[in-house]
Structure formats: C-alpha cells, structure tokens
Amino acid sequence: xxxxxxxxxxxxxxxxxxxxxxxxxxxxxxxxxxxxxxxxxxxxxxxxxxxxxxxxxxxxxxxxxxxxxxxxxxxxxxxxxxxxxxxxxxxxxxxxxxxxxxxxxx
Amino acid sequence: xxxxxxxxxxxxxxxxxxxxxxxxxxxxxxxxxxxxxxxxxxxxxxxxxxxxxxxxxxxxxxxxxxxxxxxxxxxxxxxxxxxxxxxxxxxxxxxxxxxxxxxxxxxxxxxxxxxxxxxxxxxxxxxxxxxxxxxxxxxxxxxxxxxxxxxxxxxxxxxxxxxxxxxxxxxxxxxxxxxxxxxxxxxxxxxxxxxxxxxxxxxxxxxxxxxxxxxxxxxxxxxxxxxxxxxxxxxxxxxxxx
Numbered sequence: 001x002x003x004x005x006x007x008x009x010x011x012x013x014x015x016x017x018x019x020x021x022x023x024x025x026x027x028x029x030x031x032x033x034x035x036x037x038x039x040x041x042x043x044x045x046x047x048x049x050x051x052x053x054x055x056x057x058x059x060x061x062x063x064x065x066x067x068x069x070x071x072x073x074x075x076x077x078x079x080x081x082x083x084x085x086x087x088x089x090x091x092x093x094x095x096x097x098x099x100x101x102x103x104x105x106x
Numbered sequence: 107x108x109x110x111x112x113x114x115x116x117x118x119x120x121x122x123x124x125x126x127x128x129x130x131x132x133x134x135x136x137x138x139x140x141x142x143x144x145x146x147x148x149x150x151x152x153x154x155x156x157x158x159x160x161x162x163x164x165x166x167x168x169x170x171x172x173x174x175x176x177x178x179x180x181x182x183x184x185x186x187x188x189x190x191x192x193x194x195x196x197x198x199x200x201x202x203x204x205x206x207x208x209x210x211x212x213x214x215x216x217x218x219x220x221x222x223x224x225x226x227x228x229x230x231x232x233x234x235x236x237x238x239x240x241x242x243x244x245x246x247x248x249x250x251x252x253x254x255x256x257x258x259x260x261x262x263x264x265x266x267x268x269x270x271x272x273x274x275x276x277x278x279x280x281x282x283x284x285x286x287x288x289x290x291x292x293x294x295x296x297x298x299x300x301x302x303x304x305x306x307x308x309x310x311x312x313x314x315x316x317x318x319x320x321x322x323x324x325x326x327x328x329x330x331x332x333x334x335x336x337x338x339x340x341x342x343x344x345x346x347x348x
Contacts, residue, residue: 001143001145001146001149002146004173005146006146006153007151007173007305008150008173008176008177009153010114010153011173011177012153012154012156012159012163012176012180013153013290014153014159014177015154015177015178015180015181015184016154016159016180016181016184016187016318017185017210017211019184019185019188019191020187020190020191020211021206021207021211022188022191022211023188023191023192023211024134024191024194024195024198024206024209024210025193025203025206025207025210027192027195027196028195028196028198028201028206030200030229035325038325038327038328038329039322040192040193040321040323040324041329042289042292042301042308042321042322042323042324042325042327043189043192043286043317043321044218044219044222044283045194045280045283045284045293046292046293046316046319046320046321046324047186047189047190047218047274047316047317047321048219048222048279048280048283048297048298049191049228049276049280049292049296049300049312049316050161050292050296050297050299050300050312050315050316050317051215051272051276052273052277052280052308053220053273053300053301054300054301054304054312055269055272055273055276056273056305057301059269059273060300060306061290062247069275069331070270070273071224072275073267074277075274077131077274077277077278077281078277078280078281079277079281079305080278080317081277081278081279081282082165082279082281083284086123086280087120087223087275087278087279088120089115089279090274090281091274091275091278092120092273093279094274094278095267095270095271095274095294096267097322098270099168099265099266099270100119102264104263105116
C-alpha cells in the first residue's frame with residue numbers, strides 16, 4: 001500500500017466532503033427568504049432532470065444513439081411510473097425494453 | 107425510526123443497488139488495470155466515497171497525474187452535491203451537528219433522488235435518507251471489492267441494460283413528482299440546459315449548471331411562501347408532491 005496514494009485519496013475525500021457538508025450546516029437552522037424557498041422547491045426537479053436526460057440521450061458507449069433505444073424505454077418508464085406509481089415496476093419495464101432494443105438494433 | 111431506515115434501504119435495494127454493484131464491479135476491475143492493489147482500491151472507495159469521481163480518477167492515476175490535479179478534479183466533479191446538500195438541509199435541521207456531519211457523507215445522486223421522491227409523498231424523516239445512503243454505499247463497496255478480486259473478468263453492464271437503471275430511476279421519480287405546469291417548465295428548461303451543456307462541455311458541469319439555472323424559474327413560478335419552514339416537515343418538500 002503506497003502511503004502517498006493513500007494521502008491523495010484522503011485529500012480527494014476531503015474535497016468530496018467539502019461539496020457535501022458546508023451547505024447542510026449553513027442552511028439547516030436558517031429561515032430562508034421566500035424567494036429562496038421557491039428556488040429550493042424547484043431544485044429537486046431541476047437536478048434530477050439534469051441527471052437523467054443526458055444519460056438517456058447522450059450516454060457514451062452506445063452503439064446506436066440513445067434516442068433510438070433508450071428514449072422509448074424512458075417513455076415506458078414514465079408511463080409505468082405514472083400509471084402504477086411503482087418505482088420498481090417502472091424501472092424494470094424500462095430496463096428490459098432498453099436491453100431488448102439494444103440487442104435488436106445495436 | 108427503524109422503519110424509515112428500512113424503507114430507505116428497501117427502496118434502494120429494489121431500484122439502484124443492482125446497478126451500483128455492477129458498476130462497482132466494473133470500477134474495481136478498471137482500478138486493478140490502472141495499477142491499484144486490492145487494498146488500495148478498497149481504501150480509495152472508503153476515503154473518496156464518490157463513484158463518479160472515482161471513475162474519472164482512474165485514467166488520471168494510470169497516466170501518473172499529480173495529486174493536486176486529482177483532488178481538484180474530484181472537487182469539480184462533485185460540485186453538484188452542493189445543490190443536493192442545500193435542498194436536504196431543512197430535513198436534518200433538528201438533528202445534532204454530529205448527525206448532520208455524518209449524514210452529509212450520504213449525499214449521492216441516487217440517495218438524493220430516492221429521498222426527495224419519498225419526502226414528496228411521505229412525512230420526511232432523515233432516517234430514510236440514512237437508510238438509502240448506507241445501502242447505496244454498501245452496494246458500491248461490495249461491487250468494487252468484488253471487481254478488484256475478479257480483476258478484468260467482468261461483464262459489461264451496458265449489454266444487460268443495467269446502465270439504464272440510473273436514468274430510469276430518475277425518470278420514474280420525475281414522472282411521479284411532476285404535476286403542476288410550473289414543474290413541467292422547470293424540468294423542460296433543465297433538460298434543455300443539461301443537454302446543451304453536456305453536448306458542449308462534456309463532464310458533469312451540466313448537472314450543476316442546469317440545476318442552478320432551471321431552479322431560478324421556481325422563484326417566479328412556484329407557489330409562493332407558505333412561509334412555514336417549521337422544521338423538517340417544511341414547505342419545501344410539498345411543491346414537488348402530487
């Protein structure tokens with residue numbers, strides 16, 4: 001085990017923690033102004049959308065573009081989630097369709 | 107409280123965990139190829155605690171990049187956590203500093219998304235977040251260690267559609283959450299910004315930039331100031347609920 005490498009990893013861990021902890025501490029006990037409350041109300045939707053869409057449409061390593069195989073699967077996920085309200089059913093349906101489409105078209 | 111921990115663990119297990127294990131296995135195999143010993147890669151998982159940053163770091167380690175560059179890159183890749191931590195903060199407000207410090211470790215894409223979806227429909231409880239975060243971490247450690255032991259003999263998660271689990275979970279959460287027109291607007295703008303930035307810059311900038319930018323719409327469009335952030339069950343969780 002190389003000590004220098006461990007030090008680097010520890011420093012990377014500190015860098016990671018610096019992105020996680022400060023705002024938890026800073027915002028936990030403070031009453032926010034109304035406009036900031038509305039900002040934070042929108043934040044989960046904005047963040048989760050930003051995580052999801054590029055993974056569907058711009059994912060690296062796909063033989064065929066994402067909109068051919070993954071976009072239909074994503075639509076199925078959305079419809080199943082809305083109809084059934086069940087996360088597992090929706091995700092499983094989408095993964096199976098994505099795998100089938102990739103096998104057929106990829 | 108124990109029920110909430112289990113609920114978080116159960117929701118993680120039935121959605122993201124299989125893929126996290128698969129990606130852990132891939133990462134562990136790549137880490138060995140990048141020259142890390144089994145002990146070193148386990149230490150890296152335990153110390154760095156961030157999967158995306160660990161993936162980004164491997165080719166840099168292999169190329170002999172200087173330590174400061176690895177640290178700066180890790181910080182930049184993880185910038186998106188600031189936003190997640192900010193929106194989780196009110197739900198841990200009543201906890202001690204020690205618990206807040208511990209739970210802050212649990213801020214990951216997956217635990218954040220699962221938790222916000224849960225808090226939109228159930229009474230928010232930080233134990234749910236703890237359960238889902240601990241489970242996703244365990245999955246990552248188990249996968250990475252297995253990958254390190256297996257070395258390069260690993261299946262390609264893409265072949266089985268396992269990479270699609272991550273966007274699928276996020277989309278299922280959005281589909282259950284988005285009801286009001288203003289929520290559609292936020293999601294639409296975020297999608298456009300994220301795709302444009304990802305296309306232009308690559309990397310993970312799109313998450314922070316689209317998250318920061320599209321949320322600003324909420325200032326004008328979100329139903330305003332119920333003005334009662336009376337603790338963990340504040341008004342902030344309600345607008346994303348059905």
